[in-house]
Amino acid sequence: MxxxxxxxxxxxxxxxxxxxxxxxxxxxxxxxxxxxxxxxxxxxxxxxxxxxxxxxxxxxxxxxxxxxxxxNHQSGYLLLAQLGASGLSVACADLRGNIGEVSFIATDIADGPEIVLKQVEQVFKKLKNQQSGALWGIGIGLPGPVEFSTGLPMSPPIMPGWDRSLVREQFMKTFNAPVWVDNDVNLMALGEYSLNQNSKNQELIYIKIGSGIGGGIISKGILHRGAQGCAGDIGHIAVGELSNIVCRCGNVGCLEAVAGGAALAREANIAATKALSPFLQQQLKKNGVLTGTDVTQGALRGDNWCVDAITGAGQQIGKILATLVNFHNPSVIVIGGGVSSAGDLLLASIRQTVYSRSLPLATRDLEIRLGDTGDGSGLRGAAEMVMSELFSPAILTQWVEHGSPHLPITYQQGGLA
Ligand SMILES: [Zn+2]
The missing domain is CATH 1.10.10.10 (Winged helix-like DNA-binding domain superfamily/Winged helix DNA-binding domain)
Incomplete structure (x- = not known):
């Protein structure tokens, strides 16, 4: 060795x-x-x-x-999957992280690991049959907290039946290759960083505003996972003045309970029944139910209630981001997730709040921008996760003399990035 x-x-x-x-x-x-x-x-x-x-x-x-x-980025390939609440994206990548064709499957994460992971496996097997080189590794993103050292999902709130499920072990057994599992937002942060590895992106905070709200932190060009892997999980920080709203985590007044997509949907249903928004009334009549997407759509069409709702969400998120800016001093904040499709309106509201509440020095060169839409950054991040682990000294020693990674492998323990 x-x-x-x-x-x-x-x-x-x-x-x-x-x-x-x-x-x-x-x-x-x-x-x-x-x-x-x-x-x-x-x-x-x-x-x-x-x-x-x-x-x-x-x-x-x-x-x-x-x-x-x-x-020699063509000497092998990677298999990658990004799992979300209502669908999963699967792709193959070369060793530089160039993603091939992405397969999307609509599925409910609440169906549990047995059903959902089987769907991932089926696409992986198909992709594997089309490849000629060696499978170097597998990267999986899950929509909940993951203990990075073991790859175990930990009491994920929207994933019933997934707690401590042996995701890594299952794929290792089926595909005979090293496997890493991480939280989806961490991988999106890593993906945004690996797409533009310039000095500005070395200090990056990624915020996903989907149904819930999550964050990922890149510091000195390395993903900061924290001691257990849940660093950056900002959705459950309390926003004081609205503390009577119960969050899916059980606490009251969490950021995502007042500003996430599910929160927007909840308020939109109230607004429509109170006839506060013509657009939402129309959507409710048409679809029978309102989602966060209806609110972003309404805002883009200039519906007053929807514009106010998106601006309000941006302000709540901006307040928490201002604290993060003062604490972490990032050079870039990237906003992604479904609600970010509200675009400039959301961005302007977040920017205004962050700039007015952070220290001038911390915001002097701060860039706040929208991220890639879709699962591109998450899959790209999954590739980067696998490659940076394979080329970390402790793991590199285990396989380099064979020319390509193989099992058995001793994974890094603790919160090592
Ligand atoms: Zn919460």
Whole structure:
């Protein structure tokens, strides 16, 4: 087995190659801080193990033109799934995290792990049959709290029957490959970061405003999971003045109970029956039920009640974000999830509240923007989760001399990122 001390420089080298296109050895040395001798040694090892390949000649800076080195991202593939409350997205990716065609299956997460994971398995098997290389790993996102070290869902509020379900073990057994499981919002944060790995995105907070509200934190370019894996779960922070509303977690006055999609739907039904919104009355008559999407749609069409509801939700979310900005000093806040389809109206309300309630220095260069819609960022994040774990020194030593990851594997314990 490769010594752990040797795994550190190899891990640095491979993580750099993963995040860039082709680079010359001097460029790798400058970027990673490894000496030229060490770069030469570990590039040779990476090529020997099939992890890197020699590319074309680079630009000469005087003498002989240096040869480019690049990550051999086609030497294997990943299987990825992002599970939501009412549907799941499944895809294959190359080792750079380029996502192939995404299959979406409408399903109810409350059907329980046996039924839902079987559906994921079926698509995985189909995708596996279309691939020729080695399956390097599997990444799964779940819509609830996950203990990252074990991959176990922990009392997830919208996932009855999933508590401590052996998601990792089931996929390991069926596909004979390493598996990582994380909360969906953490993976969306990671996906937004890995799409643009620039210095600005190194300190990023991702907020998903769907039926509930969740958050993910990237610090120094690394996902911050906290001690148990639930860092960033901001939906259940109390927003004082509306403390009589009971949240699905059992507490009263949580942020998501007053500003999430389910909260908007609840208020919309009241507004429609009180004839406060012509648009919602019409939707209720047409569909028999109102959802958060009706409120975002109404707001986009200029319905006054809906505009006020979205603005109000933005203010409540903005107040909590202002606290996070003062505490964490992010450079980027990305807003995603279904309610974010209200777009500029929601964004303006959040921005205004954050800027008026945070320290001027903390907001001087702060960017607040909308994220990718759909499951793209979550799947991309799942790929990045698997790859960053595989290339972490403690795990890299376990497989590098075989050229590709394999079982058995000892996963990292504790809250290590
Ligand atoms: Zn709550």
């Amino acid at each position: 490769l010594d752990i001390n040797e795994a550190h420089p190899l891990s640095d080298l491979m993580n750099f190659l993963r995040s860039t296109g082709a680079s010359t050895r001097p460029e790798i040395s400058r970027a990673t801080g490894l000496s030229r001798t060490l770069v030469a040694k570990y590039v040779e090892l990476a090529i020997e193990e099939g992890l890197a390949i020699e590319g074309e000649l680079g630009t000469s800076t005087g003498g002989r033109a240096p040869r480019m080195v690049e990550f």
